[in-house]
Amino acid sequence: MATTDPQAGTTATTAPAEPLDPTGAPGTLPLPPKAARTLTLAGAVGTFASTMLAWTWTAEFPGDLTYYGSPVDLQTLTLAGSLLTIAFLLAGNGVRGLRWLTPGGRTAPVTLAALGTFGVAWFTAGAIAVVLGGFIHFEPGMWVAVFTSLLTVVGALGLRADEPFDPADPALRDPGPWQRFRHSLKAPAPAAARELPGWAELLTIAVTFGVGLFVFTYGIDTPYGELFIGFLILVGFGATALARAGLSQRLSKLTAKHRNITFTAAFVAAACFPFTQSSDQYTSVAANILIFATVALGLNVVVGLAGLLDLGYVAFLGVGAYAAALVSGSNTSVLGVHFPFWAAVLTGAGASLIFGVVIGAPTLRLHGDYLAIVTLGFGEIFRIGMENLDGSSGPAVTNGANGIANIPDLVIFGFNLGEDHTVLGVELGPFANYYLLMLFFTIIIVTIFRRADRSRIGRAWVAVREDETAARAMGINGFRVKLIAFALGATLAGMAGTVQAHVTSSVTPEQYQFVEVVPPNSAFLLAAVILGGMGTVSGPLIGASLLYLIPAKLQFIGDYQLLLFGLALVLLMRYRPEGLIADRRKKLEFHETGQLDVPTGGPGLSKTEA
Amino acid sequence: MTTTTTTGTPQAQPAGRTDVLRASGVTMRFGGLTAVRNVDLDVDSGEIVGLIGPNGAGKTTFFNCLTGLYIPTEGQVAYKGKVLPHRSHLVTKAGIARTFQNIRLFANMTVLENVLVGRHTRTKEGLLSALLRGPGFRKAERGSEERAMELLEFTGLAGKREHLARNLPYGEQRKLEIARALASEPGLLLLDEPTAGMTAGETSATRDLVLAVREQGTAVLVIEHDMRFIFNLCDRVAVLVQGEKLVEGSPEAVQADERVVAAYLGTPFEGEPGEAEAAEVREAETREAAAHDGGQTGTGENPKGEQH
Amino acid sequence: MNDLPQQLASGLILGAMYGLIAIGYTMVYGIVQLINFAHGEIVMFGAFGGLTAWLLLPQGTALTLALPLMLVMAVGVSVLVGIGAERFAYRPLRNAPRLAPLITAIGLSIMLQQLIWSFYPDAKKARSFPQFSGESVQLLGANVQRGELFLLIAAPICMIALGFFVAKTRTGRAMQATSQDPDTAKLMGINTDRIIVTAFAIGAAFGGVAAIAYGLKYGQIDFKIGFILGLKAFTAAVLGGIGNIYGAMVGGVVLGLAESLATAYIEHIPGMELFGGGAWKNVWAFVLLILVLLVRPQGLLGERVADRA
Known part of the structure; x- marks a missing residue:
């Protein structure tokens, strides 16, 4: 580009801009493209084959990886990873019938899948070495897996990146290997999908949730910690790979188009879960996860939608639980009444509502930080109060530290949830019954969340969160709007508490602390909402699942669980404060994108038209 | 007070x-x-x-x-x-509605959402109505959206209704603030x-x-x-x-x-120089310019040789 | 009722301890508008620091001799942790939305608790802290434990020193400027980063002093003491007027007195017989907080926070 300076009367030329490389940028490693592809394919096939071999000679390593020809557990995960790698590689290279797999990026998914497979294989190798004590416990199959998975990664790193380097970015003028690597993980957005007939779209959604159910069930059913870690590695890299391939975005478009069907499918899938279990063991885990997740969703209304910082949220759960326990007809309850379930729910929700208003009214007029401290205090006071109302330190209401035990099982419409029932040929135990009951409440809370979000009050919440002064100038009564959110959150927690009382069959003060190893507790609830992604529906559900399962499955972390939890919070806020499922708004609040966020479809098209 | x-x-x-x-x-x-x-x-x-x-x-x-x-x-x-x-x-x-000296839009909301927030005070559908989603709610939402689109047309922003407020160019952000203020029918x-x-x-x-x-x-x-x-x-x-x-x-x-x-x-x-003094200075400058007139190409330069 | 002087005395001393910790909260909030949730844990670390000093000294050292060393260690550890927190946890989030540093603070608080619980020898239960043996001293009709004397001397010294520092020294004035308008302070050539570190350091140092006082008073420390102390101290800071250093001490004293008097006398109020005693003492702090927020939210001495509108 030549510029002419009229005054100086001379012409200066700047170096011509680099022409955009239509085939993307070079990969991390300097390999010729064909070699890279071959290497990746060979490695992936090799990894696949290696899972058919024995990896260790003794069954002492959990899962018994001693067989030839029948991969189990960690080997199965590695196998799945290698298949995924192969699929993406073939799809990216235009093999017929598979092209739908990679509408977006083509290299990034391969790299990520390869890394995931590599992660699982090497993790297994490391675990065997640690658990059994040394590399001598490896069978040749393990070495093969180690080698081939590494080969796959090396090959994948040689593939050309999907996107050309941005000529305007000075850091990419002479990129080093790390920058090239990071760049190779980026992928373009997928092109718009070909219109599918309605039934095909719905089928896709249904299948997706079926797959989701399978993955989730696999995760919950992992009998030992190492398998769970391998599962997390594969799912983590796999999900990212799917996102880079553009499939997540395509799915999002589908679900956005068929919102109600999506939610129905999700709940049907969730309801199917107890039917996949042969015993109640993991259903109890699922029931607890569901309680935790639902309460997190309630907190999401307060924190995610209205932006209010509630650090004592578990106390509202406790109020609901204690209220329900008191009227449950338990022999340890001070009140000798036995309310029918619907009345108990109203009692629990109502009690929490009252406390919510009592706490919120004086505090919500003030600075948000005061709310944090007051709610933190309330959480503590609730626990202390429940402990002290035992007749000696205070009036006898709650039976003190022993709590209210022996809460009878619910009987709804003659259906006793404490007993086994056979439905559709599958025996459902008490936990399955309570799981389904809780699911019903989850549906209610999700509906409440969605409807409140997309409404006048939902907009008012966002406005107050963004700029309260401006919101007031628009006629929004900031205090009233915040109180509504706070009280609603409290009520939802109270509702969930009534079910929790029956699931745990006893309520004690120590279940409701600020932080403890087993959720739910205020810190974990907050973390679930933030980790998952504030303001979205699926965010807290996923966050809660992870935060419940990780400590439950990885028992060997033992004493260091909370330490790692605290560390995780610090790191999360430093590197990904918007959480896993990022609400578009939140992402923008936390990061400057520097790009024009123009909706696809061009100007003039509305959300529903695009 | x-x-x-x-x-x-x-x-x-x-x-x-x-x-x-x-x-x-x-x-x-x-x-x-x-x-x-x-x-x-x-x-x-x-x-x-x-x-x-x-x-x-x-x-x-x-x-x-x-x-x-x-x-x-x-x-x-x-x-x-x-x-x-x-x-x-x-x-x-x-x-009474207002705009602000330093633009106070809701940066992470869309153009349309900003104006819809402006409608807040002229609508009354609260939480219960939002949860029940009765016909009254739907009618009110439709009405609000129509009115908001009218205002966006009025201010020339209709084509950008889904854009985030923070991504609008400065002039349009000001217009959006006005549209938002007008939404409350002041x-x-x-x-x-x-x-x-x-x-x-x-x-x-x-x-x-x-x-x-x-x-x-x-x-x-x-x-x-x-x-x-x-x-x-x-x-x-x-x-x-x-x-x-x-x-x-x-x-x-x-x-x-x-x-x-x-x-x-x-x-x-x-002691400010008055009109008479100013006139003297101007005369002196014109004389200078005339004296040097021969060597210049009449490009309208002043005696100091600066270009305009 | 005739032990009123006793209750007042113990309330006052308790309050002085709360006040010292509250200063840490209020200074940090005044400058960066951050509730340093980890401040309670900073105090707790100081307590363990002091204990470590004691344990390292040869057996049989007189406490009076050991005390200065323990104090130095406590203050040193607290300040180290405080500055570390600022540098590595909070500073990177200086411009992030409010939620991020708050959550970080919570995470840090949990981490610090767990570090002691997991790694300090025998810290899974409470560890005993040396106390002064000997008779309590009679002071104006009240019995004052020897350990409490420490605070009676230390707290006023700290307050006077702080008052002098803030009003008369260059750094102190720079601190006032930064807390009122950080951008302008920067334009005036004030190194606001260094001022913020100083605020954290002073707050932590006072916390270290309070930590020793705590140990001397209660005779034992554990990894959880930071939580409730922190909660009460922040209440005290709000009570006195957030951002206001003198308010923090005033708030602390008011809180200590309220706690002491309520614990002793509430049960004498008809209808409240069952609410007396130690089991409820933490509740009164909270009740007081709610009352203050209802009636005078800017605190007794008024807030001192920059208007960040």
Whole structure:
């Protein structure tokens, strides 16, 4: 580009801009493209084959990886990873019938899948070495897996990146290997999908949730910690790979188009879960996860939608639980009444509502930080109060530290949830019954969340969160709007508490602390909402699942669980404060994108038209 | 803090005009500093009134007193005869809307959502209605969206309804603020420096927009520094200097008033070179130029050889 | 009722301890508008620091001799942790939305608790802290434990020193400027980063002093003491007026007195017989907080926070 300076009367030329490389940028490693592809394919096939071999000679390593020809557990995960790698590689290279797999990026998914497979294989190798004590416990199959998975990664790193380097970015003028690597993980957005007939779209959604159910069930059913870690590695890299391939975005478009069907499918899938279990063991885990997740969703209304910082949220759960326990007809309850379930729910929700208003009214007029401290205090006071109302330190209401035990099982419409029932040929135990009951409440809370979000009050919440002064100038009564959110959150927690009382069959003060190893507790609830992604529906559900399962499955972390939890919070806020499922708004609040966020479809098209 | 309240028997108006805003004796003290001192200002329906004054004169503070952001230390503000409560959301509900000097849009909401928030005070569907999603709710939402789109058309932003407010160019952000303010169907619109940082073209477009707003029946009170904009637009201009109203009248009258000039430009100082001296200097310069005329190519340079 | 002087005395001393910790909260909040949730844990670390000093000294050292060393160690550890927190946890989030540093603070608080619980020898239960043996001293009709004397001397010294520092020294004035308008302070050539570190350091140092006082008073420390101390101290800071250093001490004293008097006398109020005693003492702090927020939210001495509108 030549510029002419009229005054100086001379012409200066700047170096011509680099022409955009239509085939993307070079990969991390300097390999010729064909070699890279071959290497990746060979490695992936090799990894696949290696899972058919024995990896260790003794069954002492959990899962018994001693067989030839029948991969189990960690080997199965590695196998799945290698298949995924192969699929993406073939799809990216235009093999017929598979092209739908990679509408977006083509290299990034391969790299990520390869890394995931590599992660699982090497993790297994490391675990065997640690658990059994040394590399001598490896069978040749393990070495093969180690080698081939590494080969796959090396090959994948040689593939050309999907996107050309941005000529305007000075850091990419002479990129080093790390920058090239990071760049190779980026992928373009997928092109718009070909219109599918309605039934095909719905089928896709249904299948997706079926797959989701399978993955989730696999995760919950992992009998030992190492398998769970391998599962997390594969799912983590796999999900990212799917996102880079553009499939997540395509799915999002589908679900956005068929919102109600999506939610129905999700709940049907969730309801199917107890039917996949042969015993109640993991259903109890699922029931607890569901309680935790639902309460997190309630907190999401307060924190995610209205932006209010509630650090004592578990106390509202406790109020609901204690209220329900008191009227449950338990022999340890001070009140000798036995309310029918619907009345108990109203009692629990109502009690929490009252406390919510009592706490919120004086505090919500003030600075948000005061709310944090007051709610933190309330959480503590609730626990202390429940402990002290035992007749000696205070009036006898709650039976003190022993709590209210022996809460009878619910009987709804003659259906006793404490007993086994056979439905559709599958025996459902008490936990399955309570799981389904809780699911019903989850549906209610999700509906409440969605409807409140997309409404006048939902907009008012966002406005107050963004700029309260401006919101007031628009006629929004900031205090009233915040109180509504706070009280609603409290009520939802109270509702969930009534079910929790029956699931745990006893309520004690120590279940409701600020932080403890087993959720739910205020810190974990907050973390679930933030980790998952504030303001979205699926965010807290996923966050809660992870935060419940990780400590439950990885028992060997033992004493260091909370330490790692605290560390995780610090790191999360430093590197990904918007959480896993990022609400578009939140992402923008936390990061400057520097790009024009123009909706696809061009100007003039509305959300529903695009 | 003393506030005098009068129960509103509105005073007799000239025929055909209703008093939209009547601010009387508004005073705002912050500790020892008096930012606004005993300011009276009236705005009649169908008027566009300008409020000018040097920086720090108290104009935005005065606005804040009108809208309930600040509670005036003394004086009262009446809108259409009724004294206004000191809460900004109630003021908006009563019928006064405003924009801000530093744009205060909801940056991470879309253009449409911003205007929908503006509709908040004219709709009443609360949480229960939102949860039940009855026909009343749907009707109200549709109505709000229609009205919001009308306003976006009015301000020329209809094509960008799904864009995030933070991604709009500056001029359009200002327009969005106005659209948002208009969404609450105000009888009086307060604009705080609407053309700050604008090009001549954008300023002219803003002028047209404000005139259109007046056509629709909303009175306007505008703070500005761009004199040409004010004088081309306003029916009346008030001048605020150091918290006090100095002068009020038609644009021509205010422009000519030497106190106003003095407030902006200062007064001449002692020993300033007068007209005679200035004329001498000009003559001397022309003579110099004529003397050197032979060697130049007549490109209109002044004696110093600078190009224009 | 005739032990009123006793209750007042113990309330006052308790309050002085709360006040010292509250200063840490209020200074940090005044400058960066952050509730340093980890401050309670900073105090707790100081307590363990002091204990470590004691344990390292040869057996049989007189406490009076050991005390200065323990104090130095406590203050040193607290300040180290405080500065570390600022540098590595909070500073990177200086411009992030409010939620991020708050959550970080919570995470940090949990981490610090767990570090002691997991790694300090025998810290899974309470560890005993040396106390002064010997008779309590009679002071104006009240019995004052020897350990409490420490605080009676230390707290006023700290307050006077702080008052002098803030009003008369260059750094102190720079601190006032930064807390009122950080951008302008920067333009005036004030190194606001360094000022913020100083604020954290002073707060932590006072916390270290309070930690020793705590240990001397209660005779034992554990990893959880930071939580409730922190909660009460922040209440005290709000009570006195957040951002206001003198308010923090005043708030602390008011809180200490309220707690002491309520614990002793509430049960004498008809209808409240069962609410007396130690079991409810933490509740009174909270009740007081709610009352203050209802009636005078800017605190007894008024807030001192920059208007960040």
